[in-house]
Amino acid sequence: MSSENQAALNYLEHIQRNTYIALGIQPLWMLDGHADFVEKFAAQFYESSDVKNSMTLEEFRKGTRDSLFGSLDSPISSYQDPAFYFLLSHMTSEIEGILDEQKVEIYPRPIFGSLPTGRVNGVALRVPDSDQLIVLLEDGLFGFANLTAKAVSRVFPLKGEGDGRLTFSVGESDWKKEFAARPDVVERFVELLLAYLIGGHPHAARPYLPEPKYEGITSLLRDSMELFVLSHEYGHCISGHLDMGQTKKAMLGGEETDEVLTSWNQEIEADVAGLGIMLAVMRKRGFDLSLSFWGVDFFFGCIEIVERAVSILRTGRAEVPISSTHPPTELRREMMHRVLKNSVPEEHAAGPLQLAGIVASILNEFWLACEPVLQKVYEDHTELAPAWRQ
Template sequence: MSSTPANAYLERLQRNLFAATGEDPERLQEIGDKTMATVLGGATKVGFPDAEAIPKILQEEFARGLAMRPSRYEDPLTHMLMVRLADDLEKTAGTLGYELPPRPVFGTLPLGQLNASAIAVPDSSEHLIVFQKGLFGFMNLLAKAVAASLPWVDEPEGGGVSFSTDVDKIREHLKSDSEPAARLADFVASYVVEGDPHRSQQYFLGGPAMRLAEILRYGGELFVLAHEYGHIVSGHLESDHRTEQVADETLTIVSEPWVKEHQADYIGMILAVSTMHHEKDLDIAMAFGAVDLVFSAMALVDAALGVVAVNDPEATARSDTHPPAQLRQAMLREMLDRALDDEAQVAAARLFAETLDEIMQVLWDSIAPYLSELHARGVRPSPIWGIAPA
């Protein structure tokens, strides 16, 4: 673990901000070992090819993460995930002609919302890109719930499997299979109330749904980082900064007026979809759907926080620095015409995004009463969301 101003600043922020939310900073050093135990325990349950080799692969990844992580409070496996996402994005940025400065330092913090931020390091030219605690785990679990919500059918010819985007069939499927909604209620409550989506029951998928879940997870996580890279390639890191008080820390955040957020969304979408399509050989519609799902995830967490805090799904959806998630989502869908010159691809991408939207709405309708019940019982959001107890 190297020592730079950015690394030292990240470690200080993690120590102070996590302590302010009631987390014992020293316990954070144990997170990596617990992550390994969880992943290794479930590695052979999901039907991976060469499942017996997975523990060894993960042990090697864990060792690399320990050596590379920028702070002793950072989970090694989460850090390696960030590094690999950055490797993929930077390769794509080069092929698209974007010139990137030296890589920022990555980390996780209790930011108060499902998002990421670029932070200027005091008395230094370095920057951090930090993600809300639990964001990657939440996107992983959400991708599984969404993929499991689609009705999968065997193709009569060719022996393949496909899913239906017919909204009525999706609703019927979710009526007959309550597990996706039950799982969603479990991990949303764990994230909102306990501050950690992984305190929910483990969620393993098999079959074709597992592959789609992996695409949605990867694309969603990629876009969250790609959005911050959108700020970088747009020169936002060199422009005006604003300060924000988080607990007892005053953070210098890259200025984020709405126009810059939309600009970073667009460039981030180009980077993420191009990476998924050209580097991973994934369908553009699925790649865009994974990007679009990020905004649905943000809206879902905002609504869940509002219900648990004050029994109002709209209560926490407003931000002085970021446009509403639904507005950002609508803007990107509109800008698809600018990014793609193939009308059929644009139509397919929008259709898949709208299908995922329908799934999220049905799932929300299923879990909202449970969240309202939590509020009625006096349960309130975790301090990582920065919401004062009512």
């Protein structure tokens, strides 16, 4: 590791440590019992899946440990969740591979980390006395996306899976019928949202496994969303937004940091660039436009729910303040739909937009179920978790 990268890693660890101390909390993965939880959950998954036909439970447990906790000899902050680092390493490697193939220079090359920022959008920080850049992602965002993908997939009108292809019904009446038939899924989603915003982390909610036939749609929805989030940040880098951007003093961990400021136009540009990168990665994985583009609507739907919920729990009203740096979520969604329509023939855009629309509609139904519960929680004067009170 270069001395500059080591300095950036040290700074990331410094910010993480001070933030956790200032908030009076510990990283979830450091808490007593978390390793035992991983072991038990691995056993539950093993017994409910076909993997037991190809390996022993101990072999599967070892593979799970290696995957979730990665190599602890890796250059990683001691406050960084190893499971999150493992996922980041794999996805950023795929993204940078695509950009290398396209001969696109990545500058500055970001160092990613997670932190309970209480912000649904990433935060870019300049490393003092360096050209290095740290991009912080809200600590629970990917966990929330994973569990939300389970909920959405369970009410999605899945017809079946044959020849390696997922088959859906795109009829509105079909998914609404499935939604009405699964009040337990809605209940779990409400529990998830409260666990994230009040309990402090989405994994404070009860864990559960999706039925095997829904695992495919869950992973596709989650992966396309997470890749879009990371690709958006790379979009800023390759568009030159972060190496010349203005900064402002922002408090993190009880101290001032230099946060890079972006404009609405730059955020849209990063969305456009990020969309192209994400689609290229998903295409290389072997997935078509429909099973890739829906991750965009899934992301915007997720952060819209979180922003509205935080607003209710703070003020009693679902009114998201206008940001000076990030356009409203609905505007970003509309722009991505417009980009798709202008990029491919009309007949090729129709399917992806229809599928993305179903995802957005299902998330809206989840929101409608959450809103009265959140109002009651607000009236009971229940406090947000420390990260969301910043």
